[in-house]
Amino acid sequence: MKLYVSSYAPNPRRVAMFIAEKGISGIESITVDLSANEHKTDDYRAKNPMAKTPALELDDGRVLAESRAICTYLEGRYPEPNLMGVGFEEIAFIEMADRRAEMHLLLGIANCVRHTHPALAGLEQPQFPEFGSSQGEKMLENARWFDGVLARQPYLAGERFTVADITAFCALEFARGLMKFKPGAAGLPHLQEWRDRIAERPSAKVK
Numbered sequence: 001m002k003l004y005v006s007s008y009a010p011n012p013r014r015v016a017m018f019i020a021e022k023g024i025s026g027i028e029s030i031t032v033d034l035s036a037n038e039h040k041t042d043d044y045r046a047k048n049p050m051a052k053t054p055a056l057e058l059d060d061g062r063v064l065a066e067s068r069a070i071c072t073y074l075e076g077r078y079p080e081p082n083l084m085g086v087g088f089e090e091i092a093f094i095e096m097a098d099r100r101a102e103m104h105l106l107l108g109i110a111n112c113v114r115h116t117h118p119a120l121a122g123l124e125q126p127q128f129p130e131f132g133s134s135q136g137e138k139m140l141e142n143a144r145w146f147d148g149v150l151a152r153q154p155y156l157a158g159e160r161f162t163v164a165d166i167t168a169f170c171a172l173e174f175a176r177g178l179m180k181f182k183p184g185a186a187g188l189p190h191l192q193e194w195r196d197r198i199a200e201r202p203s204a205k206v207k
């Protein structure tokens with residue numbers, strides 16, 4: 001299999017971290033340079049018509065895009081360690097936590113960075129800086145809610161590490177680099193403690 005990834009990009013990092021947590025070896029990693037618009041070439045669009053990374057090319061030539069869908073595929077193929085739940089109830093609750101991380105943290109961070117940061121001007125045209133800033137403010141409100149969750153439980157979905165922690169961690173690391181956002185400095189100590197704990201995992205070093 002081949003995994004198409006891009007440097008500094010949070011979604012490819014989610015999948016790379018998931019693979020590292022699973023200890024899967026043998027997936028070839030191919031870097032698609034977003035700043036050089038390599039994801040918009042005909043060759044890459046033939047693999048993923050949405051022109052986004054990551055994408056996982058299977059050995060039979062089919063291509064799977066969307067980070068969560070790629071994780072679902074890998075979870076099925078490499079069930080241990082389990083990261084997405086066992087049985088319908090746990091699967092549903094972990095999916096809820098993961099979607100919250102994706103929609104209420106990652107999306108706001110991505111919109112803020114894409115619309116305010118000069119480095120993203122090549123990817124996001126036109127940029128709407130006011131929209132970007134308001135997305136950053138809404139993300140902060142959401143981060144406060146996540147801080148409350150982590151005051152009560154060690155991981156986003158409850159008592160154990162799951163895909164939801166991967167999504168939220170990759171989102172916050174992106175914000176740390178490009179928004180200079182640090183939960184502790186924003187008065188969110190539980191989110192900061194959780195982030196520092198996740199950063200200790202070997203999979204967090206994979207980028």
Ligand SMILES: N[C@@H](CCC(=O)N[C@@H](CS)C(=O)NCC(=O)O)C(=O)O
Nearest residue numbers: 009010011052053054066067068123
């Ligand atoms: N919903 C997709 C989002 C993928 C995505 O937005 N990828 C970014 C990198 S993090 C990208 O390829 N951006 C290129 C662009 O927007 O032109 C997923 O979950 O994988």
